[in-house]
Amino acid sequence: MIVAAAVVVIVVIAAAAAAITRGGGDGDPGESIASQLQIMGNANDDYTIDDKDMEIVDDIIAGTKSFTDYPLADANNDGKVDASDKQLLQDIIDRKSGTVLRVMCLDTSGNNTVVDVEYPLRNVVTYATNMQLPVLYANGGQYIVGYFTSSYEVAEGSINPAAKDLEGSSREISDASWTLFTQLDAGLDTGVGAFLTDYSAVAQITASRQADLDAAGIPLIIYPSANAADEITTVLTLGFLFGGDCESLAVEYAQASWDVVNAIDSVVGDLSDSEKTTYISCTMWIYICEGDSTYNTTATDAGGNWYGNVNSGFGSTYSGDGSTKMQSVEALSNYQDVDVVINNRSMDWGLTADEMRDLIIDDCWEKDRDGYAVKDYFAGLEENMYFVNNILPGAVKLAYMAHILYGDDFSMEWADGILQQFIDMGTAPLEGQTVDSIPACIDHSDYLDAKA
Amino acid sequence: MEYRATNRRKVAFVILFAAIAAGAFFLTLSFGVYDISFSDSIGAFFGHLAGGYVDPTDDHYIWDVRTPRAIGAILVGAGLSVAGVVMQNDFKNPLADPYTLGISSGAFLGATLSLVLGISLIPALSGNTATVVNAMVFSLFPTAIIILVARFRRMTPVAMILTGIAVMYLFSSITQIIxxxxxxESLSDAYQWRVGSLNRVTWDSLPVMLAVDVVMILLLWLLSGKLNVMYAGDRGAQTLGETAQRIRVVTLVMASLMTACMVCYTGTIGFIGLVGPHVARIFVGSNNRYLIPASAAFGAAFVILADTVAKVSGANGLPVGVICSMIGGPLFIWILIRQRKSAWL
Known part of the structure; x- marks a missing residue:
């Protein structure tokens, strides 16, 4: 009798805990997703297209709601809401193959635009890590037919093995690579379905290349995905476009991501700037991120206060949206009162214990930079310096940054739990990994342990 | 009497710029991003030497970072300037320097292979050590090619320098392809190396730099009499009992080795190898007995002062190569306008 009662209690507690950690209970599985699906027809501007959007379209046609209040109800993007939008919306709700979706994204000038994309999206070509990884996180690697660069053997291992390496680089799409791309398009029966890139790489899409895309009828989808919050929207939209399991995975990804965002906000949202932990972001080991850089945006989303806000000298020296290389090991010598340094590094995973130790020592703390070890540039700040893996899902990065900034509120175990949640989700780049095989957050004690 | 007075002025020039370099050494210890007063920096320097207590942070930045950098500035300035003297002397050409002979482009190619492609000439080496070794070895290739070509086909000094320029363009084009x-990331590293910086000079770099610099400058100074013979031209040298080509090859190898040992640690610091000798020549004339120490003193003083400016320029310092050219170019034009006689011979 006692045993049975204990079992019942355990089951009830476990069920309650599961409901809390999933953040949903019996309600809408995506109710906490603040990202908006970037597809016309998403009339209520939420994370998906469903009957709720159709109700709004019906109300607009009936005159009980105003089109100006729901501009996304215009599913076919013709400037009005009528029966044709209703028909298209129904096709979208039915996830009917061959439906032409109007996808909202950026153009090469950074302005909002709408491009036509056939559903479900197939035969994509990707460029830039900040776009390629969201495609993979939405399990869209199977639909990649060409890519210009792949730098992470394991993290990007889910790219379709038959996809063509177009031989570009992270910095440039050469003319030869572009020719390979146009040849790839010409050789496919249905052509390339879309060209996907991150806004930070948009300089490679010159006017003549844009003209090539237009002539071939290839939609160019550009999103700014370097920031964690933006990345969630990108994964959500791409998952919808790929359809099927990709859509449900993307919703789960976005849900889990926003749970992290909300968890962080519940603790640090009411803090004044003076109460917040100050941080300096770095990248490429010894480059100091400037005030408006996306790395700083992510750290600020994690509840941090950029050090430039409390030290005007640092703020004026490192204003801008790029990064500045430290010209000497003295560069941070006068900023020793910063609370933490977050060093953003892109690190592949699938590491053994020995490989992890080598990475921590040789590729992080003792990496040679202009004759000095990286740790020499952070003299006096070593114990407050953390490497965070930049190619992890945005929400996982936020979780580790929240731990770095507010360790008392967000333990390392909590952040590891978030990573484990994404591993368990079934997103391809993390498939088969463990918390121990991924270099997620490396601190000074990890370095000392590795040296020992 | 006038001859002795002239010589005293030449010696005075050497002493003056050696003193400036020495003074700049102590001055530059207090310059940099880390805030420290002049007196505290001097205190930290001598405190470390004496083994007394020094604030650990002061000690780190003054002794571990700024002192080797300052010594490196003196060595690089002296070495590159003397290398320029020898090359201009050997080829009787005022435009000869480590750049025009392809030494710098060779070093840059070697460094680029390491920084961009991760190729090390010695497979066991990696990181900065591989870059240093690559740069040193590749910087000697142009000189080797010039000497080999000259050996198999009798060449005039002009033809030899043109060979160096051809090698420079060849190496530069290969580097550009890479x-x-x-x-x-690696492009940025390569660019930083290209513009030259004393930031890379550490205590670990100094033994090689110091040994090669001191030995080569001393040997070249001892050979100053033979270098002077080169002014007479190849035939003139022959009438004086010297083989010009042999002197040229020996001194060129020495100057190239010295240059290689500097630029492999610092990257290609331009200007000083070309202009240092010209400025010194304006004041002490072309006699290598005075020109070599005068160029060394001027080069040392110029580079350490330029690096002092470089350390406090920009967000957190600028490469010294940029400052050298930025200050040195206008300064040299001003000196050329002010001086009346020809600085060359």
Whole structure:
């Protein structure tokens, strides 16, 4: 009798805990997703297209709601809401193959635009890590037919093995690579379905290349995905476009991501700037991120206060949206009162214990930079310096940054739990990994342990 | 009497710029991003030497970072300037320097292979050590090619320098091909190396730099009499009992080795190898007995002062190569306008 009662209690507690950690209970599985699906027809501007959007379209046609209040109800993007939008919306709700979706994204000038994309999206070509990884996180690697660069053997291992390496680089799409791309398009029966890139790489899409895309009828989808919050929207939209399991995975990804965002906000949202932990972001080991850089945006989303806000000298020296290389090991010598340094590094995973130790020592703390070890540039700040893996899902990065900034509120175990949640989700780049095989957050004690 | 007075002025020039370099050494210890007063920096320097207590942070930045950098500035300035003297002397050409002979482009190619492609001439080496070794070895290739070509086909000094320029363009084009496909990260590293910085000079770098610099400058100074013979031209040298080509090859190898040992640690610091000798020549004339120490003193003083400016320029310092050219170019034009006689011979 006692045993049975204990079992019942355990089951009830476990069920309650599961409901809390999933953040949903019996309600809408995506109710906490603040990202908006970037597809016309998403009339209520939420994370998906469903009957709720159709109700709004019906109300607009009936005159009980105003089109100006729901501009996304215009599913076919013709400037009005009528029966044709209703028909298209129904096709979208039915996830009917061959439906032409109007996808909202950026153009090469950074302005909002709408491009036509056939559903479900197939035969994509990707460029830039900040776009390629969201495609993979939405399990869209199977639909990649060409890519210009792949730098992470394991993290990007889910790219379709038959996809063509177009031989570009992270910095440039050469003319030869572009020719390979146009040849790839010409050789496919249905052509390339879309060209996907991150806004930070948009300089490679010159006017003549844009003209090539237009002539071939290839939609160019550009999103700014370097920031964690933006990345969630990108994964959500791409998952919808790929359809099927990709859509449900993307919703789960976005849900889990926003749970992290909300968890962080519940603790640090009411803090004044003076109460917040100050941080300096770095990248490429010894480059100091400037005030408006996306790395700083992510750290600020994690509840941090950029050090430039409390030290005007640092703020004026490192204003801008790029990064500045430290010209000497003295560069941070006068900023020793910063609370933490977050060093953003892109690190592949699938590491053994020995490989992890080598990475921590040789590729992080003792990496040679202009004759000095990286740790020499952070003299006096070593114990407050953390490497965070930049190619992890945005929400996982936020979780580790929240731990770095507010360790008392967000333990390392909590952040590891978030990573484990994404591993368990079934997103391809993390498939088969463990918390121990991924270099997620490396601190000074990890370095000392590795040296020992 | 006038001859002795002239010589005293030449010696005075050497002493003056050696003193400036020495003074700049102590001055530059207090310059940099880390805030420290002049007196505290001097205190930290001598405190470390005496083994007394020094604030650990002061000690780190003054002794571990700024002192080797300052010594490196003196060595690089002296070495590159003397290398320029020898090359201009050997080829009787005022434009000869480590750049025009392809030494710098060779070093840059070697460094680029390491920084961008991760290729090390010695497979066991990696990181900065591989870059240093690559740069040193590749910087000697142009000189080797010039000497080999000259050995198999009798060449005039002009033809030899043109060979150096051809090698420079060849190496530069190979480097550009590599850089076209470089990642942003490695491209930035390569660019930083290209413009030259004393930031890379550490205590570990100094033994090689110091030994090669001192030995080569001393040997070249001892050979100053033979270098002077080169002014008479190849035939003139022959009438004086010297073989011009042999002197040229020996001194060129010495100057190239010295240059290689500097630029492999610092990257290609331009200007000083070309202009240092010209400025010194304006004041002490072309006699290598005075010109070599005068160029060394001027080069040392110029580079350490330029690096002092470089350390406090920009967000957190600028490469010294940039400052050298930025200050040195206008300064040299001003000196050329002010001086009346020809500085060359």
């Amino acid at each position: 850089l076209v496909s470089a990642t942003a």
